[in-house]
Amino acid sequence: MSHPTKASEFLQDAAKAKWHDETLWFVRDKRDNISKTIPEWEELRELASQIKDNVLANLETYLVEFEKNAKANNIHVHWAKNAEEHNQIVLGILQNHQCKAIVKSKSILTEECHLNPFLENNGIEVVDTDLGERIVQFLNQPPSHIVLPAIHLKKRDISELFHEKLQTEKGNEDPTYLTHAARIHLREKFLGAKVAITGVNFGVAETGEFVVCTNEGNADMGVHLADVHIACMGIEKIIPRRKDLGIFLRLLARSATGQPITNYNSHFRSPAPGKEIHIVLVDNGRTEQLGREKFKNSLKCIRCGACMNTCPIYRRSGGYSYGSVVPGPIGSILSPGLDVKKYSTLPFASTLCGSCTDVCPVKINIHEQLYEWRQEITKAQGTNTKSISMKIANGIFAVPFAYKITGAMMRGALKILPDSITYSGLNIWGKQRDLPETPKETFKDWYKKNRK
Amino acid sequence: MFVDILAFNVQANIFQYLNIHKYRIHKMPLNKKIGLFIPCYVDQFYPNVGIATLELLEKLGCQVSYPMGQTCCGQPMANAGYEWDTIGTTKHFLKTFLDYDYIVAPSGSCVLHIKDHAPAIPGMEKEQESLHQKIFELTEFLTDILKVETLHGSFPHRVGFHASCHGHRGLRLGSCSERNEPFYSKGKQLLEQLDGLEWVELTRTDECCGFGGTFAVTEEALSVQMGKDRLEDHLTHGVEILTGGDISCIMHLEGIAKRNQQPLEFMHIAEILNQAIS
Ligand code: SF4
Numbered sequence: 001m002s003h004p005t006k007a008s009e010f011l012q013d014a015a016k017a018k019w020h021d022e023t024l025w026f027v028r029d030k031r032d033n034i035s036k037t038i039p040e041w042e043e044l045r046e047l048a049s050q051i052k053d054n055v056l057a058n059l060e061t062y063l064v065e066f067e068k069n070a071k072a073n074n075i076h077v078h079w080a081k082n083a084e085e086h087n088q089i090v091l092g093i094l095q096n097h098q099c100k101a102i103v104k105s106k107s108i109l110t111e112e113c114h115l116n117p118f119l120e121n122n123g124i125e126v127v128d129t130d131l132g133e134r135i136v137q138f139l140n141q142p143p144s145h146i147v148l149p150a151i152h153l154k155k156r157d158i159s160e161l162f163h164e165k166l167q168t169e170k171g172n173e174d175p176t177y178l179t180h181a182a183r184i185h186l187r188e189k190f191l192g193a194k195v196a197i198t199g200v201n202f203g204v205a206e207t208g209e210f211v212v213c214t215n216e217g218n219a220d221m222g223v224h225l226a227d228v229h230i231a232c233m234g235i236e237k238i239i240p241r242r243k244d245l246g247i248f249l250r251l252l253a254r255s256a257t258g259q260p261i262t263n264y265n266s267h268f269r270s271p272a273p274g275k276e277i278h279i280v281l282v283d284n285g286r287t288e289q290l291g292r293e294k295f296k297n298s299l300k301c302i303r304c305g306a307c308m309n310t311c312p313i314y315r316r317s318g319g320y321s322y323g324s325v326v327p328g329p330i331g332s333i334l335s336p337g338l339d340v341k342k343y344s345t346l347p348f349a350s351t352l353c354g355s356c357t358d359v360c361p362v363k364i365n366i367h368e369q370l371y372e373w374r375q376e377i378t379k380a381q382g383t384n385t386k387s388i389s390m391k392i393a394n395g396i397f398a399v400p401f402a403y404k405i406t407g408a409m410m411r412g413a414l415k416i417l418p419d420s421i422t423y424s425g426l427n428i429w430g431k432q433r434d435l436p437e438t439p440k441e442t443f444k445d446w447y448k449k450n451r452k
Numbered sequence: 453m454f455v456d457i458l459a460f461n462v463q464a465n466i467f468q469y470l471n472i473h474k475y476r477i478h479k480m481p482l483n484k485k486i487g488l489f490i491p492c493y494v495d496q497f498y499p500n501v502g503i504a505t506l507e508l509l510e511k512l513g514c515q516v517s518y519p520m521g522q523t524c525c526g527q528p529m530a531n532a533g534y535e536w537d538t539i540g541t542t543k544h545f546l547k548t549f550l551d552y553d554y555i556v557a558p559s560g561s562c563v564l565h566i567k568d569h570a571p572a573i574p575g576m577e578k579e580q581e582s583l584h585q586k587i588f589e590l591t592e593f594l595t596d597i598l599k600v601e602t603l604h605g606s607f608p609h610r611v612g613f614h615a616s617c618h619g620h621r622g623l624r625l626g627s628c629s630e631r632n633e634p635f636y637s638k639g640k641q642l643l644e645q646l647d648g649l650e651w652v653e654l655t656r657t658d659e660c661c662g663f664g665g666t667f668a669v670t671e672e673a674l675s676v677q678m679g680k681d682r683l684e685d686h687l688t689h690g691v692e693i694l695t696g697g698d699i700s701c702i703m704h705l706e707g708i709a710k711r712n713q714q715p716l717e718f719m720h721i722a723e724i725l726n727q728a729i730s
Contacts, residue, residue, distance in 0.1 A: 011674065355628075442496055
């Protein structure tokens with residue numbers, strides 16, 4: 001289903017859509033305020049951006065260095081070309097340890113690889129331990145936001161869900177009460193899991209260590225109670241030096257939620273005696289994206305979610321309207337690289353307002369890439385403006401998405417559309433908007449009379 | 453008959469001379485040739501915005517002419533993904549405005565397109581580069597080139613300013629709320645020179661209105677919702693007149709407001725400035 005269709009469905013519940021917009025705006029506002037308390041904020045963004053540029057330009061070198069140092073720290077390093085390989089590697093480790101139940105802290109990469117259903121099909125119980133993730137897991141839904149996975153749900157929804165799943169009191173919507181219930185439930189799962197899976201926010205090439213950031217401490221809890229820690233990491237998550245962390249951790253927490261620091265920034269360097277750490281380094285299309293000159297710096301993303309919170313489209317259409325693992329502006333430039341046909345409407349789900357680019361802590365030119373994807377998509381579709389306007393004029397609407405339009409402004413722009421289209425029943429512009437009155441004369445006519 | 457025309461011409465010249473003196477408050481580049489670029493939807497639907505822009509520049513002592521051969525700059529096509537199909541349009545634009553010292557347009561969006569998205573024309577790289585240096589959106593031309601600092605006029609209204617994204621974040625006509633930078637706004641800088649004008653602060657100072665060219669129709673539901681939200685911000689702050697530098701956004705907002713009978717008036721910033729100082 002296309003983005004416009006899902007967006008208009010989302011907007012049907014006007015009150016909820018408004019609430020969604022305002023909730024995320026609140027997060028953006030917090031981010032704005034805290035970022036303005038750092039005088040060197042723009043400098044930090046520039047530094048982060050340059051470090052990531054350097055990483056992308058020397059990715060191979062850093063990865064090899066990372067692998068070498070991680071191995072020296074007694075970490076097992078695995079390489080996965082794609083999602084399938086990643087899932088097999090994880091399964092293999094679990095089978096080696098006869099593990100039937102795991103706990104997992106938030107990892108967008110494992111979502112991308114669809115690890116949960118894969119493991120479940122192989123008889124393994126997977127429990128997401130991030131509260132928001134656990135909630136959407138109960139509902140059999142994917143996260144709708146990369147930092148706030150259950151942001152599309154209201155307190156009441158969660159209260160009802162917990163009543164059903166965790167036998168909480170019916171109608172009790174008190175967040176503390178509900179969180180407490182989730183805690184008790186998760187504690188049991190933590191204690192039962194021999195293997196814990198986490199994502200990775202930053203892998204440090206210089207030291208072979210990696211950092212996982214959570215607000216709930218669930219990654220640490222899982223890892224410390226388990227015998228085996230599997231860390232799934234996209235190959236672009238590398239940073240060169242430990243000292244670079246100072247820049248990224250400051251930017252990440254403030255951009256994501258407006259906090260000065262994430263509650264738990266856990267550094268993992270080598271396994272405790274008798275335990276194991278595995279890192280699975282995953283490509284899954286990243287090398288290909290790196291080869292696309294115009295789109296490669298989308299790989300600089302540190303997954304803070306700020307571009308979602310600021311996006312006027314995302315706030316009013318929700319994460320599911322994108323139909324991709326990563327929604328929002330960054331999702332709209334990453335997803336077409338994976339399947340240009342399937343995600344062809346996403347680069348058009350934007351006014352190119354540029355807010356995402358300005359908010360991004362690593363200065364990804366998101367809106368420029370949206371524009372560039374549009375160019376790629378129309379080329380792939382093999383249409384041109386003339387053939388399209390002719391088709392519109394003929395009343396044939398079997399044209400690509402981007403030009404399923406009528407509308408007054410195109411009359412001026414294309415000069416081919418007859419008035420009958422503009423004012424026909426197919427006038428989408430006029431559904432909820434008046435058209436400007438057609439003036440007696442154009443500017444050109446006026447000028448001819450009055451100035452020449 | 454011939455004498456009549458001559459007399460008329462002399463009169464017109466004197467009139468123009470007086471006009472220039474009445475409004476000339478700065479050293480204006482009178483010897484510079486300014487080409488007026490009127491985007492196609494302004495030409496077609498908002499001729500008054502074109503007229504206001506022209507008159508305003510003339511009052512400020514500029515020599516302005518409107519090259520008759522101009523057509524659409526190609527922006528709607530490029531933003532819809534057909535940049536490659538606008539080479540002809542771009543070439544035409546380039547040739548039309550080749551001989552001007554400055555090109556001024558009452559639209560941030562179209563100026564941004566020419567600067568950032570018009571496709572490269574092989575063999576005309578130099579001309580294109582120079583075009584990018586000399587094309588300006590109206591308010592930045594007034595504040596940065598003409599350096600207008602004291603406009604004499606009054607406009608006793610509560611005015612809300614819609615910072616259109618392409619002008620705002622694209623051309624940086626004002627400080628952007630996402631960035632840690634000192635406040636500035638070229639629109640405000642000009643409007644505040646008028647007596648009696650009350651600049652109204654909004655809750656979301658620079659959120660998109662949802663126009664977005666073809667987005668307005670391809671994502672109709674979202675586009676309208678975004679527009680409604682912008683209007684609400686202006687209305688709750690008691691705005692009487694909503695203005696901005698891009699009539700396309702205003703057309704969209706006005707269309708929604710009219711449909712819902714909301715008590716707001718809409719003017720392009722050129723219309724306010726031109727009306728106030730005449
Ligand atoms: S693209 Fe930038 S703003 Fe968006 S999630 Fe990634 S780092 Fe954050």
